Amino acid sequence: NEVRQILHNCVALSGHRYAYVEMLCTRGGSPSFSRDPRDAINRFAAFAVPFVSVANDEQLKRGLHIHVSDIMRIPPGSVDPAVKNYHWLDLVAGLYDAYDNGAETALLKDASGNVAEGPGFNVFALCDGLFVTPNSGVLPGITRRTVFEICQALGIPAAASPLSTETLRQASEIFITSTAGGIMPVTLLDSRPVGNGQIGVVTERIRSTYWAWHGDPDYSDAVAYGN
Numbered sequence: 001n002e003v004r005q006i007l008h009n010c011v012a013l014s015g016h017r018y019a020y021v022e023m024l025c026t027r028g029g030s031p032s033f034s035r036d037p038r039d040a041i042n043r044f045a046a047f048a049v050p051f052v053s054v055a056n057d058e059q060l061k062r063g064l065h066i067h068v069s070d071i072m073r074i075p076p077g078s079v080d081p082a083v084k085n086y087h088w089l090d091l092v093a094g095l096y097d098a099y100d101n102g103a104e105t106a107l108l109k110d111a112s113g114n115v116a117e118g119p120g121f122n123v124f125a126l127c128d129g130l131f132v133t134p135n136s137g138v139l140p141g142i143t144r145r146t147v148f149e150i151c152q153a154l155g156i157p158a159a160a161s162p163l164s165t166e167t168l169r170q171a172s173e174i175f176i177t178s179t180a181g182g183i184m185p186v187t188l189l190d191s192r193p194v195g196n197g198q199i200g201v202v203t204e205r206i207r208s209t210y211w212a213w214h215g216d217p218d219y220s221d222a223v224a225y226g227n
Contacts (some may be wrong), residue, residue: 003046004221008111010048011223019048021051022181034036053181054121059104063187063199064176066118067103068165069094073137075117080115081139086215104192107168110137115163122180123186125163125171126202132167135160143177150209156202175199175207183207 003023023046030039035188036062055064071094079087098106107123110116115123122144124133131151133144146215151158170173171197172184183206185199192198214220 005107006046008221008223010046012225014048015225018047018051021048023067029144034059051180053184054105054119054176054178054183055184060184063185065104065188065195066174066176066186066190067101067106068115068168068190069096069106069108071097071106071108073097073108073110075111076137080163081137084139087139088119095119103188108167110134112162113165115165115168118176120180121184122178123168123174124158124199125168126173127167127171129157131156131158131202132156132163133160135165136162141177141179143179143182146210146213147177147183147206149165150206150213154205154209158207165182171195173203175200175203183210 007021007023011021024044026043026045026210027037027166028041029131030036030041031041032039053060059065071090073081074090076082079085079209091106094106094108098104101197105118107118109118114137115134117123117134117139117226122129122133122138122141126132131147148158150156169189169192174189174194176184176186178184185203185205185207187194187197
């Protein structure tokens, strides 16, 4: 409840009606610069800024262009991707790889060669009528979870399971998910059109439902802005 109130205050005091809200909890640092992590003083921070997106307006309208990078996602045995840890060295390397290949963002693979995730987003691919998203080596994002809830509500089959690059390339529709952007369609993968090269019909149905749910009391928490 205390964290909830802090976040509400961030939004209310900022005055933003369309905001990106984030909270961070870190181990912090030692006042004496000790290398002993037990000496660290924990830190909590929260902020609200005008809403930002992984994709810009043009990309959201025509779909993102993505490159499957050969940069490997850091294995879960080294850094647990299920924890939002902000260790982005591999993701940034993947971004540079994508830019070098004329794409706008990247998908990294896991140690088994399957698709994992991208810089700050999960991926869904429509394969033979089933939306598949990687089941391991990824952050199980809130928007990813919401997609499963939407698919269940709309009767759209969806599952978390290993996703090979070959299966991804055969997908008829692809989209990525993030708090920053919501449901973002992909229309070009490794310089090749996804499906017919247009935003998928099912993707658009999921995206419109996602934004509609923002106004649903079951999925929202009203902010008291005051005077």
